Amino acid sequence: MNSSLKVLMNLSKVQAVISRRFDRLNIHGIGFNDFMVLYLLQQSADEKMRRIDLADKIGVTASGITRMLLPMEKIGLLTRETNERDARVSYVVLTPAGKQLFEDAEKTAKILAEEIIPAGKSKNMNLLSDLLIRLGGDIT
Amino acid sequence: MNSSLKVLMNLSKVQAVISRRFDRLNIHGIGFNDFMVLYLLQQSADEKMRRIDLADKIGVTASGITRMLLPMEKIGLLTRETNERDARVSYVVLTPAGKQLFEDAEKTAKILAEEIIPAGKSKNMNLLSDLLIRLGGDIT
DNA sequence: GCATAATCATTGACTAGTCAAGTAAATATT
DNA sequence: AATATTTACTTGACTAGTCAATGATTATGC
Numbered sequence: 322m323n324s325s326l327k328v329l330m331n332l333s334k335v336q337a338v339i340s341r342r343f344d345r346l347n348i349h350g351i352g353f354n355d356f357m358v359l360y361l362l363q364q365s366a367d368e369k370m371r372r373i374d375l376a377d378k379i380g381v382t383a384s385g386i387t388r389m390l391l392p393m394e395k396i397g398l399l400t401r402e403t404n405e406r407d408a409r410v411s412y413v414v415l416t417p418a419g420k421q422l423f424e425d426a427e428k429t430a431k432i433l434a435e436e437i438i439p440a441g442k443s444k445n446m447n448l449l450s451d452l453l454i455r456l457g458g459d460i461t
Numbered sequence: 462m463n464s465s466l467k468v469l470m471n472l473s474k475v476q477a478v479i480s481r482r483f484d485r486l487n488i489h490g491i492g493f494n495d496f497m498v499l500y501l502l503q504q505s506a507d508e509k510m511r512r513i514d515l516a517d518k519i520g521v522t523a524s525g526i527t528r529m530l531l532p533m534e535k536i537g538l539l540t541r542e543t544n545e546r547d548a549r550v551s552y553v554v555l556t557p558a559g560k561q562l563f564e565d566a567e568k569t570a571k572i573l574a575e576e577i578i579p580a581g582k583s584k585n586m587n588l589l590s591d592l593l594i595r596l597g598g599d600i601t
Numbered sequence: 602g603c604a605t606a607a608t609c610a611t612t613g614a615c616t617a618g619t620c621a622a623g624t625a626a627a628t629a630t631t
Numbered sequence: 632a633a634t635a636t637t638t639a640c641t642t643g644a645c646t647a648g649t650c651a652a653t654g655a656t657t658a659t660g661c
Contacts (some may be wrong), residue, residue, distance in 0.1 A: 325574035326567075328590050329479060330497050330519075331598025336476035337520035338597055339469060341619080352647080357470050373609060379470075380477035385648055387611055392646095409609040409656050427466075434465035438596070445592060450468050452589050456578070457478055458471025481649080492617080513639060525618055527641055532616095549626050549639040 339437055346433065348426045354379055355393060356430060359423035361460070362399075362415040369402060369414040378460060398422060479577060486573065488566045494519055495533060496570060499563035501600070502539075502555040509542060509554040518600060538562060 343353040351359070357379045362368055376386035390413060393399045398419035402412040415423075438446055483493040491499070497519045502508055516526035530553060533539045538559035542552040555563075578586055 324586060324590065325578040325580045326571055327600060328578055328586060328593065329483075329574050330500070330600045331590070331593040332472075332476055333480060333493060333497070334518070334520035334600060335593055335596045335598045336472055337618095340473060341520075341522075343469075344619080353473065354647085357473070360470070371609080378474070380474035380481075381647095382481075382649065383610060384612080384650080388646095388648065407609085407657070411610070431466055434469050438465045438468055440465045445595075446464060446468060448588060449592050450464065450471070452585060452592075453468065453471040453475055455585075456475045458475045460467060460470045460474060477648095484649080494617080511639080521617095522619065523640060524620080524642080528616095528618065547627070547639085551640070 342437070343430070343433060346429060348429045349422050350396075351393070351398075351422070351426065354381070354389060356423075356426055357460070358389065358393065358413075359398065359415065359419055359426070362413065363420060363423050368420070369412040371404075371410050372413055373410075375413060393419070482577070483570070483573060486569060488569045489562050490536075491533070491538075491562070491566065494521070494529060496563075496566055497600070498529065498533065498553075499538065499555065499559055499566070502553065503560060503563050508560070509552045511544075511550050512553055513550075515553060533559070 340353050343356075348356065358375060361375060361378055362370055372386050372390070373383055375390075376383050379386075381389065390399060394401070397416055400414045400416055402414050404410040404412060438449070440446060480493050483496075488496065498515060501515060501518055502510055512526050512530070513523055515530075516523050519526075521529065530539060534541070537556055540554045540556055542554050544550040544552060578589070580586060
């Protein structure tokens with residue numbers, strides 16, 4: 322049977338298993354997608370991003386990001402900021418608490434990530450990295 | 462920052478986007494995970510599998526598979542069968558309706574899969590396939 | 602300059618799972 | 632043989648999203 326389809330099925334399975342493994346750790350109380358949000362904010366120039374850009378980067382819908390961010394705002398990891406030029410947009414801003422939590426969580430996340438995809442075998446990893454970029458993975 | 466972690470984040474994003482694209486098609490009324498269930502049953506020797514084995518193959522939990530299969534049984538794509546040697550297990554059996562739906566859905570799924578990962582560039586695809594197998598993707 | 606279209610974000614109603622706990626049966630231990 | 636452990640599956644309570652529709656604002660075409 323069609324190989325592309327099999328690859329897609331394996332991609333789905335692998336991702337499901339990995340993300341459950343991450344979420345089970347419950348790194349400092351946040352899930353893997355939440356972790357990605359913190360990562361993206363922390364590495365962005367001024368530690369803020371538009372909600373829609375965050376959504377696109379992590380691969381959820383606009384309504385998905387609204388729902389994801391709510392509890393993170395509630396526990397003080399993020400705050401809102403308006404854009405003066407465009408009243409439609411609302412920025413997501415990383416708080417010091419959010420930054421601190423990210424730094425802690427990152428340590429645990431790194432260890433698990435290395436366990437799953439050993440960076441030692443770098444040839445494979447660079448390959449996988451390239452292939453994912455071609456498939457739309459634009460997180461750097 | 463750690464590359465393994467970035468690869469995992471991109472894997473998550475790519476998979477989210479792809480599976481949403483699939484599910485949006487709503488191929489013959491089923492989602493991508495449902496499609497995988499039908500695929501696995503159809504290619505298994507006697508068109509039946511234990512629930513736990515299905516769960517493991519597609520990467521969901523035991524309770525996840527229970528919840529997934531319910532609506533599929535309700536609309537007549539699957540039925541149950543007991544194991545006479547072991548009263549704990551309950552087989553999932555593909556019905557003729559389920560088989561028919563799979564065959565229809567497969568056509569659409571193949572087209573979309575090729576769109577996402579062109580099989581023409583087979584070098585890349587074989588590579589990706591191998592890497593996914595190493596990460597636990599065991600769907601053949 | 603006004604109507605039309607596009608963009609950003611949210612909400613209601615829903616689906617697709619998760620985990621933790623529990624039931625029941627089979628296996629292993631002693 | 633009796634007990635303890637493991638395995639298969641289900642259920643209750645919940646989380647994490649989805650889509651479709653809506654509100655509000657900004658950009659575009661004529």
